[in-house]
Amino acid sequence: MLKTTKITDPELYSIVANELERQKYNIEMIASESSAPTEILELMGSVFLNKTEEGLPGKRYQAGSQHADEVENLCIERGKKAFGCEYINVQSYSGATANYTVFNAILEPGDKILAMRLDHGGHLTHGSPANFVSKIYNYKHYGVDLETEIINYDDVEEKAIEFQPKLIIAGASAYPRLIDYKRMREIADKVGAYLMVDMAHISGLVGAGVIPSPVPYADFCTSSCSKTICGPRGGFVMCKEKYAKALNRATFPGTLGSIQLNGIAAKANMFKRVMEPEFIATMERVLDNAKFLAKELENRGFRVVSGGTDNHTVLVDLRPKKITGKQFDQALESIGITVNKNTIPNDPESPFVTSGIRIGLTAVSERGFAHNEISEVADIMKMVAENIDNEDILQECKKQGRSLISKFPLYPEEYFED
Ligand SMILES: Cc1ncc(COP(=O)(O)O)c(C=O)c1O
Structure with missing residues (x-):
């Protein structure tokens, strides 16, 4: 990866290498993100x-x-x-x-x-x-x-x-x-x-x-x-x-x-x-995973805005868990799941705090997540929401998330080998 930069600008190279590591082991659920294929x-x-x-x-x-x-x-x-x-x-x-x-x-x-x-x-x-x-x-x-x-x-x-x-x-x-x-x-x-x-x-x-x-x-x-x-x-x-x-x-x-x-x-x-069947199958999985996650979160005591989803996004109202979007977004980031805090309709909190989070299913579906993995993510989210200040439990969640995502490579391992 970055053959010349590695030699001529090692400082910059190491930042890019660190970002690759972050992406590899992070459960990416920001709704506006995806992982571009190697051709791109x-x-x-x-x-x-x-x-x-x-x-x-x-x-x-x-x-x-x-x-x-x-x-x-x-x-x-x-x-x-x-x-x-x-x-x-x-x-x-x-x-x-x-x-x-x-x-x-x-x-x-x-x-x-x-x-x-x-x-x-x-x-x-x-x-x-x-x-x-x-x-x-x-x-x-x-x-x-x-x-x-x-x-x-x-x-x-x-x-x-x-x-x-x-x-x-x-x-x-x-x-x-x-x-x-x-x-x-x-x-x-x-x-x-x-x-x-x-x-x-x-x-x-x-x-x-x-x-x-x-x-x-x-x-x-x-x-x-x-x-x-x-x-x-x-x-x-x-x-x-x-x-x-x-x-x-x-x-x-x-x-x-x-x-x-x-x-x-x-x-x-x-x-x-x-236009290719592989992409169409991925998009079908995105939709299916989003609908499934909405149900799984509702089953775990979250409120899903509008009661579900018809696309790749799940908007979650965190008030039943008595936490804000800002708190949850930060806690999830600390354990390796990225989402973003988001206002929900009629939100009593400011846009910097919010009562909700927005979750997107594109990147994890590209990596191959299906219902079993989505259920596990919902379990982790519930555990984090209900133990937001418990460092020991957060550390356990981090381990569980990393072990889950490690089974679904971001890119073929050999692609970035020098
Ligand atoms: C509805 C909508 N339009 C436009 C944009 C801007 O797209 P870009 O980030 O590619 O400029 C966004 C980005 O989040 C969006 O959600």
Whole structure:
């Protein structure tokens, strides 16, 4: 691993080596994480990193673009096939910039956007005061029904009629249920708004066909590449053909600089994998494991927000255990399980403390976890939650977790041998 860096920069090499060790022996359950396959690691470090390109294939500003065009065209062709979309731009650096390019393509400063509240599961780029988009556009937010903890579509419709947004955003960071895209489309049509679906979290599940696709309903679909889709850091935007020109102009020169061809090569491989039976089986396992974990946690006295999950995420209310998200997240990290603290709908705690945690099943399912392992994780979580200050029990849990994860290698052992 890192043959030259090991010799020329041992200080940095040892940090990377330590991170590899951490990933190998950690039970990774952060919902926005996945483990990229070795092809993706290789392509991210490929010589395409050296090539500067601006513009689209066939219309570059730089010379020497033959292979750059080939790789981006292949990526586009595979992306279109994987999602059945009319048009795709694969240049975005991340899910966040993918959203910015759409805003830039269709909106003017001051235009109105209706999106999901951050504290009910929405994303920072959907109009949080902490994100610069809130200074440019005029936002209103919808949320979940506090009884069912499911999106209140009547409320979305009422707000849309009253607010008359130019854009409605569906999609979230911490929403464990399916979104009714047909209903969102109807609401958008009723008020003459564009519909953008931010499928950053669920694009792997959508691409594998294990949950419904928003592509037929949305004007634009945006995604990150590093969550359920298990690709590189990066993003992409799909749209109806009629918006292609506006999207391309808004991407470059409108929002981004020169493209990251190494990332585009890796995305091309990601889209190929999405269509393969092995990936589809992994995504089926992610869904099954998430549903199973939700039940297992409920059986152990946790409250699962909305009573379950339809995707890779389980949102857990910790109040029955009388601990906060911050306490549980830190205690789990100390024993080798990573999750993240998360607000739950109507959370009495601040976003820095929270009453909940968000758990994602992608990374452990990639490594091969099935029901037996998920039950063991639920046992460990219960033990930690109920003994949060008991160092001896936490040490036992750490040993148990390490022994469990050690049976499921992150990468083939020989891959990193020098
Ligand atoms: C709904 C949603 N959109 C966009 C993003 C941003 O994606 P990235 O981290 O790739 O910029 C996230 C990341 O968590 C997300 O959850």
